Amino acid sequence: MSKPEPESGRDPELPGRLLRTERDALMPLLRATPEDRFALRTACPGWTVRDVLAHCAAALVRIVEGRLEEGVFLPEANAADVAERADWSLPRVLDELERGFTEAGPAIAKYEDGTLDTVALGEWVHAGDVREAFGVPGAYAGAATEAALPLLAVASRRRETPLLHAYLDGSAVPLVLGNETEGRPAAVFHGDTPSLIRVYSGRPLVGTRYELSGATEQELLIYR
Template sequence: MCAADPRDPWLPDRLLRTERDALMPLLRRTPEASFELRTACPGWTARQVLAHCAAALVRIVEGRLEEGVFLPEANAADVAERESWPLGRILDELERGFSEAGPVIAETDDGTLDAVALGEWVHAGDVREAFGEPGAYCGASLELALPLLEVTSRRRDTPRLVGVLDGRPAPVDLGNAIEGRPPARYEGDAATLIRLYAGRPLVRTRYALTGATEQELLIYR
């Protein structure tokens, strides 16, 4: 049973626009060769991750959300469709998606597309990490991403977890209470918490997790 859902329908829009303003200047000035670097997403380069991000957002903008649209096979087809595109066209499509998808997501009654907005932010972290840039899975947008993670973790039926984050006065409360099971507890930095929930590599991280397994926390499978 999901806990009460304090969804803010405009939170995804604010996250996407904030990330647009931070990410697009970086992408526009990065040498094209860097887009062929591999990312944390198995088999995908930075260019392919961004092609996927652009395609997903524009599908939302244009209402092309047929059944199975965000399954791995459909994502791969969207990326393959863009293999012949100039990089600039992919970046233009991505910027359009960042700018226009939020209001459409806000209008969805059940909030199912909120997780897409959070996923776009996580993928921006994948690209930053591939480029060797600081701020992967944190940065200025973190204050918007964490409350969206709270909502998404409940909708994806992860177990309740209290996250005590370095440098933050109040813990985050994620997931759903399970009868007879005490909340799990996480101690560490916010970027590593994002990695845990998004299934990103945990090499060189340091954290404490009790009462749940990493697999139970995944919101993207």
């Protein structure tokens, strides 16, 4: 098998920066939240807040420790990681998550082709799932957004979504996502950043307000 080509224009430090910024914002919230709140259901079917965090912690620590056997991030493997942590104490789960947020960035950066860059994006989206379940502000937004949007652009290209120009929060300069298709003009999105993230990640759109033309929400999904 040939060696994957480096990701064009890739910033290898971006995933780590996203993870550390999210760590600093999310961990204090998690540490201060009563344990019974971790049993709340999330936007991820079948998973509670605790399950989502166990999945996030397991994925990051696998990267840190280099345990990336084939199929490691498939749904069955994710479910197995969550089940493995079912008997752990909540503080142990949170400690593992904080370790992953802290240490995974340099490990991700070593993959010159950017193979694991979008794992960091997924972790950030899951942090939004947790905030939404808790009913606190900042779901799919916050200080880490600046690092998350370029990774969304990477994910949208890799998942072969159609070309889209996203005009976010009234900006006159679009964020360019997806891939150009001959004979098909770019789709256009007008709205806020959290709504854009919800569209691409398949999160609930109830209560959002945005305009999308030239593509359907289904075509833009990066998680299937």
